[in-house]
Amino acid sequence: MTERTSPAATAEPGVARLLPWPGEDGGPAYLTPCGGDGRLAALADEVERAQLASGAEVACCARPLIVEPEVTVRELRWTALRLLECLLDALRVAESRGARLTGEAVGRG
Template sequence: MLPWPGADGAPAFLAPDAAGRLTQLADEVEAAQLGTATEVLRYARALITEPGVTARELQFAALRLAECLTDALRIAESRGARLADGGAR
């Protein structure tokens, strides 16, 4: 499963015999998504302890956290599926 959704929002899959550049791109996107999630979480944690934070700021942080969680769950599902398949990509 690729770390981005298909055109209809459903999971997108890489053909079993496909390898090379698309596989490398998927790995790079996963790493970027997890890195972004780490940064967003750090900023959100700082924001919620900030005195005077507005509802709009919290809403923005919540939206970004939801996006990152969606990406992280897609990555976890993909990696879990690969483990169940014996690590095959």
């Protein structure tokens, strides 16, 4: 299987791809460089597109709610949680794509 829980688990040269979903242990999941053009990579691409589209939709819907003077605290809290989820998805996509562009390992400081 090409999915890994750590980029250090692969001996192949190159950069492990950070996948847009968590691994079995809840931590980051990676795709080894040799698995970069297969079905799992295509699925990851589709999930990333859906995550970014969802973020754009949530941001669009949140804008009028945030400026509404009669919005409740509960509505604002729910909106903030959705925006946070979208932001975290977008940051993961950016980290994964940035690492692939620069050739740097993901998740290592």
